Structures are given as C-alpha cells and as structure tokens.
C-alpha cells in the first residue's frame with residue numbers, strides 16, 4: 001500500500017491511500033480538489049463525500065464509490081460545496097471546488113467491493129460515512145469516523161464538526177468490535193498498528209460528553225481550555241495550535257456542544 005500525505009499550509013493534514021488488488025489499483029480518499037495531483041488508479045473509494053477527502057474524485061475521472069444515498073452530490077457537487085462553505089468557511093475554499101463526476105456508484109452497508117473491501121456504514125461524523133475494511137491486509141480505513149490521529153503529537157481527538165450525531169457515532173464505533181483489525185488508517189492522518197486507539201477513542205468521546213454536558217453556557221474556547229485539563233490529547237493539540245486547533249479542535253467542540261444543546265432542548 002502506498003501512503004501519500006497531503007500538506008495544507010505546510011501541515012501534514014490528509015492521507016491518501018493507494019491499494020493494489022491483483023493489479024487493479026484503488027485510491028481510498030483521494031483528497032481535496034485544491035491538492036489534487038495525478039494518480040495512476042482504476043477506481044476511487046471515498047469514506048465520505050466531504051471536500052477534504054473526496055473533493056478530487058472528479059479530477060481523477062475514474063469510477064467513484066460513495067455511500068448509496070449520496071451519489072448525486074458527487075455527480076453534481078455544487079450544493080455540497082455551498083453547504084461546506086457555510087460550515088467550514090475559509091477551509092472549504094482552501095480545499096477547493098470539486099468537479100462534477102458522473103462515474104459514481106452507490107455503496108450499500110455491508111457491500112463487499114472487488115472481493116476484498118467490506119463497507120461498513122458508520123454515520124455520526126456524517127450520514128454518508130462508510131469505513132472500508134481490507135480483509136487480506138486486516139486494515140481498516142476509518143476515514144473521519146474514529147477521530148484524527150496526529151502522530152507527531154501522539155494525540156487522537158474527535159473530528160466532529162456540526163451537524164454531528166453523537167448517538168450514531170457511538171453506535172458506529174460499536175460496530176467495529178467484530179472486525180479483526182491489525183492496522184488502522186486515518187484520513188487525518190497516517191496508519192498505525194496501535195489498534196487500541198479505537199477503544200480509547202470511544203472512552204474519550206464519552207468523557208467529552210460528560211464534561212461538556214454541564215458547560216453548554218460557556219464558549220467553545222472556554223470549553224476547549226477546560227477540556228485540555230481533562231484530556232491530554234486536547235492539551236497537546238491546544239499547545240500545538242495552528243491548523244490542528246483551528247480546523248479540528250474548535251469545530252469538534254462546537255459539534256459536541258450543538259448536538260448536546262439540541263438533545264437537551266428536545267428531551
């Protein structure tokens with residue numbers, strides 16, 4: 001497997017995986033349109049249609065596989081791009097505008113693709129999120145469904161921008177328990193054999209819920225400073241600052257707070 005790291009403003013942010021299966025080459029999450037570079041591949045698997053992961057699929061002009069209910073946003077990405085701009089602001093522009101891609105195929109939950117990838121529908125980060133499990137390599141491509149892994153900081157934090165669905169996210173993490181995983185590959189970023197990170201991440205999410213539930217009157221920045229005292233991963237990212245703080249941590253805390261506010265007002 002070829003692991004390609006994409007840098008945004010000098011920061012290693014996104015990973016693109018090229019997998020050869022019996023001479024057929026797949027890319028898992030080709031990355032954003034703005035960071036597109038030619039790839040010699042036959043097909044594209046996207047864990048989800050967000051701009052930072054599937055945005056360059058149209059540039060590659062190869063058959064592209066995404067969750068079955070969202071193929072139209074790959075064929076015509078104009079609405080997706082506008083929606084991304086309203087949530088991510090300037091980051092949507094940094095990732096660039098996807099090209100329309102008519103060669104899109106829908107992936108249902110539980111599908112086995114090309115005899116080797118098992119698709120696991122894992123909503124929460126986004127309703128269209130799918131993980132791909134490579135049966136021979138025992139490798140799980142988790143996309144954005146199990147947090148962001150920042151190897152140089154030794155940190156994992158949630159990537160849960162609004163509209164985040166905590167309930168679905170936890171159910172999705174539970175679905176992974178039946179898989180025999182040797183390697184976890186994160187879309188942000190790189191792979192690790194430390195598969196215990198998946199379990200620790202679930203505990204982390206539960207701890208964030210407990211911490212934030214009683215502090216919904218505080219600002220995002222007040223909450224992330226308090227979280228840093230409770231979660232060393234947050235402390236490391238806060239100290240590092242830059243894109244990891246602005247693109248991951250602030251949006252993630254905001255996503256939790258909005259979900260918890262909504263569930264408090266509807267119960």
Ligand SMILES: [Zn+2]
Pocket residue numbers: 050052053144159187188
């Ligand atoms: Zn992402």
